[in-house]
Amino acid sequence: MSRFLEGLNDEQRHAVETVDGPLLVLAGAGTGKTRVITVRAAYLLERGFRPEQLLLATFTNKAAREMRERLRGLAGKAVEGATIGTFHSFCGRLLREHAPRLGLPRGFGICDGSDQQSLVKAALRELRIPEATVHPRAAHARISLFKNTLVGPGDALEQAADDWDELVARCYVKYEEALGRQRVVDFDDMLLKALQLLEQHEDIRAPLAERYARVMVDEYQDTNGPQYRIVRALAAGHGNLCVVGDDDQSIYGWRGADVRRILEFEKDFPGATVVRLETNYRSTEEILDAANKVIRNNPKRHGKTLRAWAGHGDKVRVLTMEDESHEAQYVAAEMQWAHDSREERWRDMAVLYRTATQARALEVELRSMNVPYRLVGGMSFFDRKEVRDLLAYLRLAANPHDETSFLRIVNVPPRGIGKGTVDKAVARATEDGSDAWSAFRVLRDAGELPAQATRSFTALEAALDACRHAAAHGRMVDAVHALVAEVDYRAEVDRAYGDDVTRDLRWNGVGELLDFAENHQRRAKDPTLESFLQELALEADDDRKDEDDDGTQDAVTLMTLHGAKGLEFPRVYLVGVEEGILPHRRSALEGSLDEERRLMYVGVTRAREVLTLSFCAQRAKFGKAVVCHPSRFLFEMKEKQPPDTWLPVEQHVTA
């Protein structure tokens, strides 16, 4: 018997040993899902598959990293060569390789979320649609959903049910045009264009399908249309596809994920083996009981009942707090007590919340009590202004068509190129069907630019040249240095930030970008500006830095429920469990209450031993205090009826 099968329960072993044909592993929270995937991969290697034949797709970089590390622990060096990564990184590589087939230059850029936002705004402006009528954020979300459900701009226009839909559809058309003009792809395009390569170019698909003899997909419940079809294209023919997931943890419906994918796997792939993992090795009975009581209120489920392997533990607590700062104070104080008196480690505690903004109150309290914390997601390193500025420079160097980046830095640091001049160039670009950068060159060469703008633009060209020159020799650090020096970015930081503390903090961001550059230069096989930028775009959530030697720093974790999926902590606080937050107020309108319930379920099942939920009597919204009501999910959990005074979020008066 394979040593890899030792210590697995019957179901887990069944999943691992089913090496041929379609396999659906329905893995409830804490049932050893990651273990099954990694052991199965190691088992396949042991059975003679070469690592090159394995494809393991995940949704987050974090998950990919964990898989790789655990697989390395099991199989050692034998893993090298296996493809383990997010859908986006896999697609990115495929795109880079076949860019010309799609009419893209090799140096095509990748827009991140905030670039997408800027493009949507530009499109709205172009269409003279006021932002009050169509919120850029909402439009972007809708466009993204269109793309993730494989609805093109033309179809979107035709399908438009009301005025709002039509405006968004028209914005979608402009948005796509802008992407094309700027030779950039957004996150959604990475999947769509990779799918196009696979479905329309058999000479690309067939060798890949042949190569990847065993395909595995993690978190299958979160697969959206394009991802599903990519998987299908790769597994076509041999059908050796193993998907692992939990319909109760599908929380990405808003991104086009469709729970039906996992509910109907057996229809999609006839003859599929189905394995259910229902023994939970993570949580106490009390915690699982709470989780089960909540999730059973959802109508459409595969239907699993988690059995606790661990015994009884503490009761699940629900606390009422005056407001969010009291809530934060309480949580911070109790964690400190647990650390000091019970010798619990900071890293074993987490505070989870529905929306990223809820972190602020917690940060304030944790900081004042000197509790070390690690804020995951939210305002990331890549959202910082100075990092985004330099990134825009780099992207412009790689792809001068990238107008979003150009417009961002054209006058940062201030170099005397004002709005009037920029508008003129943009108008010219629109006329010529070119881009702002080219238009600037044309205008300058024609002597139609103000003197200062002419000088500055020429200096900018020189800066980008210097950057490209360094990058061409694989020296990413020098490339960044060249930019910083040429544009005198240090002076800009000094100018923009008055006090020494923020100034140092900001300049620090530049240093960290240099660290990334050094890292890439050292690790990448063939470091180019393009590969560096792709890594930066796709691993924006990278939180590997500032960790201890053993890989994890000892700090309390603060993160959203979405970010917490797949993780576990002995002590968990779930804060802000209120109508309007969890479930979120938008969910009532969108009819996604089931998804909010799954989110609650995800939160509850993160806890191993101690789970505390809390809600506030009132909380500040837009600077005003608003009365709050405990979440319906708390009543479901405690099997109680809400009192007469309770109001569901649907009936909240928004004054």
Added chain:
DNA sequence: CAAAACTGCCTTTTT
């Protein structure tokens, strides 16, 4: 014509 000061607007979740 460009930069600094000021005001009013929103805040779901992520690759």
Added chain:
DNA sequence: GGCAGTTTTG
């Protein structure tokens, strides 16, 4: 409590 858009100043 931040940022984008607007007004005011240089």
